[in-house]
Amino acid sequence: MDTAPEKTAATLSDVAREAGVSLATASRSLNGSDRKVNESYRRRVLEAAERLGYIPNLFAQAVAKGSTMTVALLVADIADPYFSQIASGVINAAEEASLVTTIAVTGRNPQRELATVRELRGQRPRVMILAGSRSSDSEYEQQLLGELSAFEENGGHVAFISQNQPAFTTVQLENQAGAKALAEALVPLGYKKFAVITGPGNIRTGSERLRGFTEGLATHGVELDEESIIHASFTRDGGYEGAKELVRNGLDSVDLVFAVNDVMAVGAMSAIREAGFDPGVDIGVAGYDDIPTVRDVTPPLTTVRVPLEEVGRRALQLSFGSESVQQLATAAPVETKVVLRDSTPSRVR
Amino acid sequence: MDTAPEKTAATLSDVAREAGVSLATASRSLNGSDRKVNESYRRRVLEAAERLGYIPNLFAQAVAKGSTMTVALLVADIADPYFSQIASGVINAAEEASLVTTIAVTGRNPQRELATVRELRGQRPRVMILAGSRSSDSEYEQQLLGELSAFEENGGHVAFISQNQPAFTTVQLENQAGAKALAEALVPLGYKKFAVITGPGNIRTGSERLRGFTEGLATHGVELDEESIIHASFTRDGGYEGAKELVRNGLDSVDLVFAVNDVMAVGAMSAIREAGFDPGVDIGVAGYDDIPTVRDVTPPLTTVRVPLEEVGRRALQLSFGSESVQQLATAAPVETKVVLRDSTPSRVR
DNA sequence: CGTTACTTGGGAAGCGTTTTCCATTGAAAG
DNA sequence: CTTTCAATGGAAAACGCTTCCCAAGTAACG
Incomplete structure (x- = not known):
């Protein structure tokens, strides 16, 4: 059994002893202290530390400094x-x-x-x-x-x-403002009937974005009825399931689905495609966050960029x-x- | 100026004092010690800790325990x-x-x-x-x-x-074996002319996958010539650029491009599409890793799953x-x- | 009952640092 | 030459905890 030597790591006292100085001096030379220490001492300490492969113990430092x-x-x-x-x-x-x-x-x-x-x-x-x-x-x-x-x-x-x-x-x-802006950018493109896939009611980010979106639509006189809002988990699979539900409810009347975050939107797109619709052609899809992958899905996803x-x-x-x-x-x-x-x-x- | 009181966090001694026991007893009651301490003492300590909102200092513990x-x-x-x-x-x-x-x-x-x-x-x-x-x-x-x-x-x-x-x-x-298996699964599908986008020469994961892939092809008598191997950075953009280069070199003869990881493959797919080809139809694309997003790109990406x-x-x-x-x-x-x-x-x- | 053997609380040492405080030195100032 | 003061090294206290060790109390046993 090749049991390891397991000598514990060098401590500051080791360094001090090796350099032939006090603990205080060693500490002062190694860690940025305001106190000046004679150059020759400092050098000796530094060399000793190098020789011993000394690495200060962050935790001990934390305890001593209190921060x-x-x-x-x-x-x-x-x-x-x-x-x-x-x-x-x-x-x-x-x-x-x-x-x-x-x-x-x-x-x-x-x-x-x-x-x-x-x-x-x-x-x-x-x-x-x-x-x-x-x-x-x-x-x-x-x-x-x-x-x-x-x-x-x-x-x-x-x-x-x-x-x-x-x-x-x-x-x-600015979830609310961002979602509002999104809605306001979407309406002029000619979308009329919207659906939203949001998170569970208790997730704020989702609610805020939903509220902003609704608001933005309202500005243009478009209303979002209760049945077009569906709640799902805040993940890719949530988006997927949400879209599935939307499809079951009859997607035909829907123009555009807004999923309150990109991963959900991406999941939704897959579900929509699986249901035989063509996202971006039959139906618009938008997300939120602008995570890197949304550039690479097909079609590239409309979203709200937030510099994460x-x-x-x-x-x-x-x-x-x-x-x-x-x-x-x-x-x-x-x-x-x-x-x-x-x-x-x-x-x- | 509503300067905060800034009393520092309660320490174990505070708790001990509050409970009227020794430091040792306090320590033993709070943190899993093997030593038994009288139930009534323990209760007093626990209550004192609760009252003071005591939370043990992990760093101090670490220093004391030496681990x-x-x-x-x-x-x-x-x-x-x-x-x-x-x-x-x-x-x-x-x-x-x-x-x-x-x-x-x-x-x-x-x-x-x-x-x-x-x-x-x-x-x-x-x-x-x-x-x-x-x-x-x-x-x-x-x-x-x-x-x-x-x-x-x-x-x-x-x-x-x-x-x-x-x-x-x-x-x-098992990078090598995985890539080999991938190659061996691909050849029977009818692909004949392969290209690989790999990372910089000094990234091992990339080299190993490349080697395995080459090996797998060789098993089926398919050769991978030097010009079909292109090196790019190990990222999405690397894959994108790599595919662009492939396109410049003339993609027509190529059947399938294997990017050594999924993010690269996804980038490559985008480049290929931008160049006017249809990934999955005009040209096969495969990646490696099976990151979640590859299910949601179009077409869904062939890859090698590794349970990350x-x-x-x-x-x-x-x-x-x-x-x-x-x-x-x-x-x-x-x-x-x-x-x-x-x-x-x-x-x- | 007297011994021995466990229990279990507490005092104090120790973990690896930093920092306070003292002591010494040497130079500047009178 | 003294006196004063700024520098700078070192001893030791401190940080918040764990744990060793001892002593006192209790139980067990013959």
Whole structure:
């Protein structure tokens, strides 16, 4: 049995001893301290560290300093492109600030989300970023908000993405305005009879987009009746099933289906196609988010672009900014923009 | 200015004092200790903790115990579905074992990868999982391997995904065998003239898949000439550009293009379509990985399924397993399977 | 009952750092 | 020459926890 030697990693005391200096001096030479240390000492320490392959223990540092290098990110599902893009932005921004990102997933389960937040607090992260799809289930919501307030009172920062969460820093995603703009861009193309596939009632992002869309239609005097709104799970399969239901209800009268996010829209398109309709020809389809893949489905999907990477980045920066910067940026929402593609060709003449 | 009170979080001593017991007893009642503590004491501690909103400081625990609760995951690009699915598996498995996952991205840059590994060591994670696309650039590779060995010598675990990295635990992805099987499934469908879009020469996953594919063709007496192999970046845009190049070189003689991963294949399909060809009709297209979106592109993409979530999960489990379990599982690669879809219809008769 | 053997609380050491505080030195100032 | 002060090294306290070790209490046993 080739049992490994398993000598534990070199510690700072090892380095100090090796260099023949005190612990204090070693610490000061290695980690950015304001205290000056004689160049010759510093060199000796650095060399000793090199020789021993010393790597400072981040956790011990955190304990000693009373502040950590971590930012915690909560997402519903990291495999969903929406979240993985946000994560990408957060991670990159964090690395630039030499912070470490830890990710936890909630699976859109409020109960689990609450539990996760609680556990995450144990990490004493500098920032906790909660991304999207917060449910509006009030029982848990209260507790969640309470937990987060406590976290902030102990010196942590919280940033929400997408929710308008008055008590905390938020990267506003303008779901309602974006969806409204989409509707207003669609009507002039000649679409008359709309259907919407949205998420479960308790998912805010979905409701907001639905509301905005309805509003946009109303502006043009188009009404969206109850039967054309169908609720499904917030995933690709949800979109697929939603469209199936739409088909069952008789798709013929419908002009255009708006799925409240791109993955749902993509699923819907597949279902529509399977039902023998030709998306983009027989019926328009639109999504929301502009995730990368929608350029590559056929036909390319009309959607509302939201710069997800940028959003993640911004969430991190915001949570560090001074009060005023936060106010400002919270006030100035991220730029969303309607992107018309072939899935919604013009129908006029 | 509504300056927050900013009382720092309750500590274990606070709890002990509040409950009127010693630190030791408090610790033992709260965190799973083997030592039994009198029920009445335990209750008092628990109540005190509740009252104070005490949450144990994970880092302090880690320092005290000399072992951490983190697993570090290194990916090239978290926004790439390939990696985000793996990440999903890792995170879920980690949470089940109540471990915290930290993610770092390397952007496929060997230099950055090396630096990241070095920094990650500072976290003293229980496990470090390096996912895919390791380059075979020997200069950095040596240093990387050295860094990892040092990490293991200090008691850490390392798991590779996809690479056959003899010195470390590895989740084998059978790239070569999978691609070979794909080729062997494709030839009988009547395809004769193949082209391959692969990654930069130094990305192993790409080379292995290319090699397997070539091998599979050879089995059936089909040869793949140098000009039909084009190198591009390992991303969607790489696939797109690669296909464009293929088109420029004259696509007419080509029957089927195999892109070594799905995102590339999807990009390639778009380029092919833009060039006026009809993928799946004029020309077959195949990818690799079976990421979720390929079901929803048109036509649905033929590919090789690799259960990415499962792979991530397994990577984590493996790195904890006993020696023998590791050997076994390292030996038993994860199951890959050719999935024929409409992008490669049969051409015979 | 007297011994021995468990239990179980608490004091204190220890984990790997940072940082406070003191002590020493040497130079500038009078 | 003293006196004062800015520099800079080191001893030790501190961070928030776990755990070793001891002592006191209780149970078991002959």
